[in-house]
Amino acid sequence: MKKSPAFILLFCFCGTILCGQTKSGNLFIDTTGNIEYNGKIENIGFSDENGLSAADSMIRIDTISGAAFEKFKKKYSPKIDRDSTRAAWTDTSFTVKFKNISTAFPANRICECTSFSYIGFLKPLNLFLINSVDMKNELAYMLMIDSNTGKSYESFTPYDEGTAAVCISSGNTYLLTYANTTYEHNQCVLDLLRINPQNGYYRLQDVMQININNLNINDLVWINENSFALSVREEVLSEDLSKVLARKYCLKIIIQK
Numbered sequence: 046m047k048k049s050p051a052f053i054l055l056f057c058f059c060g061t062i063l064c065g066q067t068k069s070g071n072l073f074i075d076t077t078g079n080i081e082y083n084g085k086i087e088n089i090g091f092s093d094e095n096g097l098s099a100a101d102s103m104i105r106i107d108t109i110s111g112a113a114f115e116k117f118k119k120k121y122s123p124k125i126d127r128d129s130t131r132a133a134w135t136d137t138s139f140t141v142k143f144k145n146i147s148t149a150f151p152a153n154r155i156c157e158c159t160s161f162s163y164i165g166f167l168k169p170l171n172l173f174l175i176n177s178v179d180m181k182n183e184l185a186y187m188l189m190i191d192s193n194t195g196k197s198y199e200s201f202t203p204y205d206e207g208t209a210a211v212c213i214s215s216g217n218t219y220l221l222t223y224a225n226t227t228y229e230h231n232q233c234v235l236d237l238l239r240i241n242p243q244n245g246y247y248r249l250q251d252v253m254q255i256n257i258n259n260l261n262i263n264d265l266v267w268i269n270e271n272s273f274a275l276s277v278r279e280e281v282l283s284e285d286l287s288k289v290l291a292r293k294y295c296l297k298i299i300i301q302k
Contacts, residue, residue: 090258103253105299109274114266114295117274121266124213125174127165132173139163141173143195150175166192169217170240176207187211187222203234210265213240218270219300220249225261231280233262237300255298263293272299 085103132139139161140149150161158181164174167189175188177199185207190197202208204226212221220238225231235255241248264276275296280289 085253086256087253088256088258090260103301104255105301107297107299109295109297111276111295113297114264114274114276117268118264118266121215121268123266124168125165125211126168129163131166132163141175141190141192143173143190143192146195148190148195161188164211167211167213169213170220174211178205178207180205185224200236204228204232209262212265212267212273214267214270214273216270219252219267221265221267221273223262223265227261231259231261231278233257233260233277235262252300268297272297274298 087102087104089106129139132141134140138149138151140147141163150163151159152161152163159177159179162176162178164176164187166173170189171192173188173190173192175190176185177188178185183205184201185205186199186201187208188197188199189211200208200211200222202222202224204224205228206224206226208222208224210223212223213219214221217240220240221235223233223235225233234257237252237254239250239252241250259281260277260279262275262277265273267273275298276293277296278291278293280291282288283290
């Protein structure tokens with residue numbers, strides 16, 4: 046699948062941005078929003094790089110040690126309940142319940158069709174996380190469903206493999222997703238959303254999409270509300286193009302306000 050020009054959030058209710066109560070996490074519709082991607086886009090390591098200049102960049106990237114990454118990882122709590130018993134399972138599907146509604150999703154299918162996989166439950170926002178991959182139409186997205194209202198939105202990825210993870214910052218300020226691709230190129234994309242409380246509700250605001258060439262993300266953890274750490278694998282061709290050179294290392298990305 047080709048890399049899309051923007052990491053687009055497609056909401057299940059057209060022309061709206063989903064919002065929710067800060068106390069309960071219930072999602073509601075804020076009709077003042079729209080579905081256009083309004084965040085900044087930063088492209089790193091591409092030959093035709095057209096990202097922001099260093100002066101305009103919203104991020105700073107530093108290399109850190111593996112030991113430092115593991116220290117951050119021990120302190121970080123992903124707040125995702127991966128207990129599969131929140132869903133009802135059969136051999137071919139799983140069902141999640143929200144309020145008085147139940148929805149079944151086909152699972153464990155290897156075919157030219159849409160297949161769903163249960164990721165877990167994001168406690169601070171009361172969201173079921175369900176990954177969807179449509180091989181026929183080369184489409185993949187993370188479906189986030191409010192457990193109380195059944196309202197949902199889809200966070201799309203430009204890659205066939207689907208969203209690898211959803212990570213919320215320790216203070217519930219940001220929501221971060223990332224995806225990798227290995228089919229055509231070794232690349233990754235990160236999408237950063239800010240969780241903005243507004244008059245007793247919260248609004249998800251596009252902040253930034255980061256596209257990185259020659260890297261796949263192995264793991265991601267938040268350090269604090271303004272920075273997160275990545276464990277990555279880099280693959281590049283040797284100068285004579287005879288072999289692939291690979292190395293693993295860790296990065297710290299700081300959000301510069």
